[in-house]
Amino acid sequence: MSIRRSAKTAGRVDDFAIKRYSDGFHEALVELQKTNRSEATVATRARSTAPAIYLTMPKNQDSKKKKKAEPWYADGLRFECSQCGDCCSGAPGFVWVNEDEIADLAHEMELDVDAFEHQFVRQVGAEKSLKEYPDGDCILLDPETRKCSVYEARPIQCRTWPFWDSNLERKKDWKEACSVCPGSGTGRLYTFEEIETQRKQKSV
Numbered sequence: 001m002s003i004r005r006s007a008k009t010a011g012r013v014d015d016f017a018i019k020r021y022s023d024g025f026h027e028a029l030v031e032l033q034k035t036n037r038s039e040a041t042v043a044t045r046a047r048s049t050a051p052a053i054y055l056t057m058p059k060n061q062d063s064k065k066k067k068k069a070e071p072w073y074a075d076g077l078r079f080e081c082s083q084c085g086d087c088c089s090g091a092p093g094f095v096w097v098n099e100d101e102i103a104d105l106a107h108e109m110e111l112d113v114d115a116f117e118h119q120f121v122r123q124v125g126a127e128k129s130l131k132e133y134p135d136g137d138c139i140l141l142d143p144e145t146r147k148c149s150v151y152e153a154r155p156i157q158c159r160t161w162p163f164w165d166s167n168l169e170r171k172k173d174w175k176e177a178c179s180v181c182p183g184s185g186t187g188r189l190y191t192f193e194e195i196e197t198q199r200k201q202k203s204v
């Protein structure tokens, strides 16, 4: 048989030890109140020789639980793309793509995967990235319209900008992103959940 109970009294929990009473549960509760302790779980267990009551003290578990710090962007962030194309051009960089993304891009361009890879993808160590023009523009940025030529099938890295790990780590990282992307920090308010959904899609 096992009985558990909680008894609340004022005070701090410290070194409450196992106590044994030969004649019952009631004395154990009285003892608890006398000892001025905050919370106790009282358990009785039958033993083969004599009944025993175990008093265990959970040491203020609630107060000890560390409150998880809220991310600095818990109230959401604003973003509205102005289609300026700046994030697809300029200084050299990488647009990482996996096999699924390559297949989607190839399909969007009505090419077979090998032909697409040959023309638009480069190997970087063990990873693959889209090629660039010599001036650093993404190979899939239309040079005339300055728009993405595969917008509907653009890679996750492009879809999830600016809600990347690297832009969200600290407030100053976000400010930096805002300084290079005119759409970041303005327009629609994305909720924390929406941001997290995007951030978790890929670690960038």
Ligand code: SF4
Binding pocket: 080, 081, 082, 083, 084, 085, 086, 087, 088, 161, 180, 181, 182, 183, 184
């Ligand atoms: S830099 Fe920002 S606003 Fe301009 S195209 Fe990229 S995401 Fe949109």
Ligand code: SF4
Binding pocket: 087, 088, 095, 130, 138, 139, 140, 141, 142, 147, 148, 149, 150, 151, 154, 155, 158
């Ligand atoms: S794939 Fe499209 S959205 Fe992504 S960097 Fe290239 S042009 Fe820009």
